[in-house]
Amino acid sequence: MEELGLETSSIVDNELEELFELSLRMFDTRLPPGVTVLSPFAEDSSLTKVAVEAITATSTKKGDLILGEIPSQIKNKGITVDVKANSASNVITTITADEYAAPGLKTIFSFAVPDQKSGKVELQYLHDYAGINASIGLTANPVVNLSAAFGNSALAVGADVSLDTATKNLTKYNAGLSYTNKDLIASLNL
Template identity: 75%
Template sequence: MGPGLYSEIGKKARASGTKKNELIFGEIHSQLKNKNVTVDVKANSDSNLLTTVTIDELATPGLKTIFSFVVPDQRSGKVELQYLHDYAGVNASIGLTANPVVNLAGVVGTKALSVGADVSFDTATGNFTKYNAGLSVTNADLVAALTLNNKGDSLGASYYHLVSPLSAVGAELTHSFASSENTLTFGTQHQLDPLTTVKARFNNYGKASALIQHEWRPKSFLTISTEVDTKAIEKSSKVGLSLVLKP
């Protein structure tokens, strides 16, 4: 198995707790699949409809084409190519606008050790809007990652440990060079039974979140989540509901 894509660097530690997109107030996700074509449709409480069309193994093994757009955002259309190899992973995307943003990311290495970079260029302004780099080390029950983000301003280190077949813990430390601020986040997840998982996350600024996810039928999930600022509980609590339907 190869190193995967750049977006997977540090993903394990973030997944050990709740993620931002798991705290949506309301979401319905449906998926249709026919041979090598998959269509995903997501509708959320902000009246946005995200449609993603994925074509696997296009022309050559390991190559994937993805077309996505959000209704009603007319500038959200994007085409992406992903290629996975035993020792490399590359993805490139371009927005479907007159002056698109072009993104290119690549990873080289193995499943155990990989390094990568992620760059975005805005053709409208002629400026680089993003350049990140990352390093990931993986073994059977531990994943560690080091990333440099926000044009070199943010340094992050993350750690994920599978402490048992049912439980995992993770931590992420982010340092901003511009503001000299540090953000430390701890996360944990536990499988209550083969179909139900709970997750929780807490950071040094007092933000806490938790969720419970139940697979009520194969590949279909019901998720209930909550988020609270422990320093302002009376005005910051949020509750989320997500429903994923897949054939």
């Protein structure tokens, strides 16, 4: 955990699993069967098994303002949870599942609190000769993005399209073609 700027001490062998369980409990509003009150300081709580001894914060000074951020990250079995709190009173959370459902597939869920319109789900697929990205906002009238690129070291083609479902209009559309050899690099972008 030191590479994240966190120094921890633990009384259990599976420290990362305990931290991951703690993050799940923090965002889960359901109580286990038979439990009426959930205390983060109960004997079986992850908080009593793993302690954070130090947290690293970063800041930037712009004029008279100091902008700061406190990041944290928990990784467990291909799932990464990133939580950042900043000086604008926003908490930005990103949950990433790497190759959880299929090789080369990454699933990303992100949102910011208190911005209720910031939620987004994204799927990314990466292969030796192809890359595909699809995302949709988690709002009543979301923007849908789709981009793809296919090719090899000599020839590549790609496109990027965004659809605003509220207006039913394409808000962004780009396409490109590239040809490369040892004497020439040519591309066409639309």
